[in-house]
Amino acid sequence: xxxxxxxxxxxxxxxxxxxxxxxxxxxxxxxxxxxxxxxxxxxxxxxxxxxxxxxxxxxxxxxxxxxxxxxxxxxxxxxxxxxxxxxxxxxxxxxxxxxxxxxxxxxxxxxxxxxxxxxxxxxxxxxxxxxxxxxxxxxxxxxxxxxxxxxxxxxxxxxxxxxxxxxxxxxxxxxxxxxxxxxxxxxxxxxxxxxxxxxxxxxxxxxxxxxxxxxxxxxxxxxxxxxxxxxxxxxxxxxxxxxxxxxxxxxxxxxxxxxxxxxxxxxxxxxxxxxxxxxxxxxxxxxxxxxxxxxxxxxxxxxxxxxxxxxxxxxxxxxxxxxxxxxxxxxxxxxxxxxxxxxxxxxxxxxxxxxxxxxxxxxxxxxxxxxxxxxxxxxxxxxxxxxxxxxxxxxxxxxxxxxxxxxxxxxxxxxxxxxxxxxxxxxxxxxxxxxxxxxxxxxxxxxxxxxxxxxxxxxxxx
Numbered sequence: 001x002x003x004x005x006x007x008x009x010x011x012x013x014x015x016x017x018x019x020x021x022x023x024x025x026x027x028x029x030x031x032x033x034x035x036x037x038x039x040x041x042x043x044x045x046x047x048x049x050x051x052x053x054x055x056x057x058x059x060x061x062x063x064x065x066x067x068x069x070x071x072x073x074x075x076x077x078x079x080x081x082x083x084x085x086x087x088x089x090x091x092x093x094x095x096x097x098x099x100x101x102x103x104x105x106x107x108x109x110x111x112x113x114x115x116x117x118x119x120x121x122x123x124x125x126x127x128x129x130x131x132x133x134x135x136x137x138x139x140x141x142x143x144x145x146x147x148x149x150x151x152x153x154x155x156x157x158x159x160x161x162x163x164x165x166x167x168x169x170x171x172x173x174x175x176x177x178x179x180x181x182x183x184x185x186x187x188x189x190x191x192x193x194x195x196x197x198x199x200x201x202x203x204x205x206x207x208x209x210x211x212x213x214x215x216x217x218x219x220x221x222x223x224x225x226x227x228x229x230x231x232x233x234x235x236x237x238x239x240x241x242x243x244x245x246x247x248x249x250x251x252x253x254x255x256x257x258x259x260x261x262x263x264x265x266x267x268x269x270x271x272x273x274x275x276x277x278x279x280x281x282x283x284x285x286x287x288x289x290x291x292x293x294x295x296x297x298x299x300x301x302x303x304x305x306x307x308x309x310x311x312x313x314x315x316x317x318x319x320x321x322x323x324x325x326x327x328x329x330x331x332x333x334x335x336x337x338x339x340x341x342x343x344x345x346x347x348x349x350x351x352x353x354x355x356x357x358x359x360x361x362x363x364x365x366x367x368x369x370x371x372x373x374x375x376x377x378x379x380x381x382x383x384x385x386x387x388x389x390x391x392x393x394x395x396x397x398x399x400x401x402x403x404x405x406x407x408x409x410x411x412x413x414x415x416x417x418x419x420x421x422x423x424x425x426x427x428x429x430x431x432x433x434x435x436x437x438x439x440x441x442x443x444x445x446x447x448x449x450x451x452x453x454x455x456x457x458x459x460x461x462x
Contacts, residue, residue, distance in 0.1 A: 156230035224253060
């Protein structure tokens with residue numbers, strides 16, 4: 001089976017065939033950098049990072065562009081509220097987002113363009129729309145004429161007579177359904193020169209300009225959260241195609257992270273910030289939690305669900321540690337199981353992919369119990385290859401991330417040696433000795449849990 005993706009525009013599963021053979025191009029709507037990132041913000045980045053990793057297996061080049069919206073009403077309001085220059089406020093939170101993406105193992109995008117760096121491209125796009133009769137200027141603002149584009153509503157399914165852009169009515173707007181491409185300058189706000197007067201970009205305009213600047217007039221995949229389908233992505237598609245560009249050939253949208261049934265948002269005050277989360281769990285454990293559910297399924301955040309994900313991740317980690325302690329370094333070039341490949345090719349089915357990983361872990365633990373070192377190593381190499389696709393390979397994280405100190409590695413060596421003795425004692429039905437070894441570890445602050453995948457150890461303060 002080849003890769004099939006759910007395309008929001010056609011509301012169907014479609015085989016992914018890139019426009020240019022061997023090269024896949026992806027544009028992802030990135031952050032509006034108004035505040036500290038929370039897990040709802042970064043889910044999109046993680047989902048499309050997994051897509052990028054999967055595409056990299058079969059394509060010579062994967063180009064992923066993830067923009068930064070660094071000028072916006074909310075940014076201006078937050079900066080003013082805190083008495084900070086708007087550009088300083090935006091850049092500080094841009095760094096916070098980049099730190100969060102990096103901490104959670106996202107590969108760097110091919111490029112991360114800022115809106116403020118692409119005003120020239122925006123002006124050129126507006127000029128094309130004005131020349132074609134799809135946009136008009138009024139009082140320094142520039143608007144897109146929705147009724148001039150017959151395909152408007154095709155992406156979101158919106159009926160034209162029900163369209164509401166969520167914008168305040170501007171002077172000279174011909175139709176309340178028209179949306180703003182360019183906002184006329186206001187006192188004290190940043191502005192740039194255009195043929196229609198000084199001002200600043202509207203939200204929708206910037207993404208069309210940046211996507212086509214770096215990926216061409218037609219590219220493969222446009223991604224983002226489901227909350228962007230309307231009006232943002234509908235308006236992007238309308239203005240781009242009205243200007244003569246093919247724009248995105250596939251549209252992919254990830255679902256929300258919710259808390260008490262509501263989308264996480266700063267305005268509702270129900271966010272879980274990344275820095276706070278990383279005080280509770282390690283980065284790969286949080287990544288595992290966020291990429292485990294299908295990208296089109298809502299994640300209802302709860303401590304219980306997070307704890308379950310942490311335990312599942314640690315079962316994989318424990319297995320790989322045991323194999324390394326028994327047989328030495330394990331490579332990451334193992335085979336991907338057929339079930340894993342089938343799940344990933346079926347619209348990025350990460351739940352099925354993780355199920356395939358855990359089956360391989362159980363097979364590997366069975367091989368360890370039978371002293372089948374070759375079988376255990378083969379399983380471990382396969383597990384590393386599959387977890388690498390999802391960005392949760394425990395051994396790679398141990399080499400580069402929070403859990404990679406020499407002290408922790410030394411501790412792991414000692415603990416795994418005791419656990420091997422305990423496994424042997426249990427085989428010999430010397431349960432008193434097995435219990436004594438477990439209690440000895442517990443006194444040292446190390447908890448041991450017997451699982452179907454073998455013993456799992458954790459520091460009680462982890």
